[in-house]
Amino acid sequence: MTHPVGQHYAGRSAIVTGAGSGIGACLSRALVTAGASVVCADLDGTTAAAVADPIGARAVALDVTDAAAVQALVDEVEPDLLFNNAGITFGGETEDLTLEQWNAIIDVNIRGVVHGVAAAYPLMVERGSGQIVNTASMGGLMAAGLITSYVMTKHAVVGLSLALRSEAAAKGVGVTVVCPSAVDTPILDKGHVGMFHGRDYYLKGQGVRHPLSPEVFADQVLEAVAENRAMLVTPRTARIAWRLGRYFPGFIQRSSVRFVAEQRKWQEARALATR
Template identity: 50%
Template sequence: MAKTAIVTGGSSGIGRALAVELLRLGVDVTIADIADAESTAGELGCAGARLDVTDAAAVADLVRGVKADRGRLDFMFNNAGIAVAGRTDELTLDHWNRMIDVNLRGVVHGVHAAYPIMVEQGFGYIVNTASLAGLIPAPLMLPYTTTKHAVVGLTLALRVEAAAHGVKVSAICPGFVDTPLLDHANPGLPQTEIGRLARTIGVRVQKRLYSPEAVARDVVHGMGRDRALIVVPTFARRAWSLVRL
């Protein structure tokens, strides 16, 4: 029986690249996304479901459905995310709440649905997409930094508890990756200068923007080594280790 994976935010960027990499490895992938899930699944040749990760019941239904249909749930990638940049004194509470709903509650919903199933199975791997901004502060991105630090904390604490049940838990912490997120192309939030700024800063500090495909390959490699924090790419690892010194 093939291993199974759910990838939230699987229609675009890092999630889509992860789905492609997992399919290449023979995993039975279901992508779940608020946008373009069916069309992307059709292109990739995998299963797809329209899903809003802020809807806890919908996330639970999807996870239970995959387990019931396929008989096992091996990988849960809680990857869907959005970004907003701006001066903190100019952000509205709506900005904060939307960020917390998608980036933090979305991950909580995925963990809450998948973890008990994995404990019961005695195996499984939860991978939460945080960010380098979950390890070091990202100026002018306070809600984003806040949610991503929370995802790192959640991951590290769950990892300790989960090990006793044969379940692995890791967080992905990428630096700047060339995806639509940098252009702020996500639903429900106003356009900001984040795309222009992030691309300028990303190229300046990393020399180039990293591709989601390169990140996905690094993630699978990091999972093979059961790393708690999969910090990609090299620049991000270097930036983090400088701050840790």
């Protein structure tokens, strides 16, 4: 590793969005352990405080869909590192998604990241230093049915991150996008539409017997950022699947069609069993 993790983060300031639970909470704890000064930002200020208070971080209630609020926080903190981590998900048949749900996921997962970039990137360019870290997903690298809106938003985050990195490199600013497969966080149990069941989809359906620990993932993210890597794809099985998809897209697409058919059978069986 080019920079030891502790040396890279010691004394640096960081904002983490979506810090009230899951990946954001673990990133916040890992950053504090590494010596950073952390602002835990979350839509729910109470959950942000529950994460921040025990580790000596600062908690802020922040709606990432509010561009002015994001700008104000960035202007105040002038962070060395910005982790655009806040996100939501919806899973189910695409025809069952409402326009309100489409707009909600676009607002949080895409515009929320854009608001962070628009606020922090010019500041970092002017300063000649800083790093932006965007949380995407394997869903941003490979397409899977029944999480269509989520896949759309995460593809956008990957594209934004890689394009921005090519500009930022000459200006002293690092950009990293992180693409995990299933991480064991509350998001697996949220955003269900119709008969969709997140844990079956990600764990049973995709063969991820053991979802990635958010603590382990947070450590991997900090290492990737310290190395100024363009992308983190994890775990190893996810990297293999991604490479297969690049070399054999037809095979992956056929597998995806079969996967959706199997999911529908499991959903119907579960619905019958719970009647």
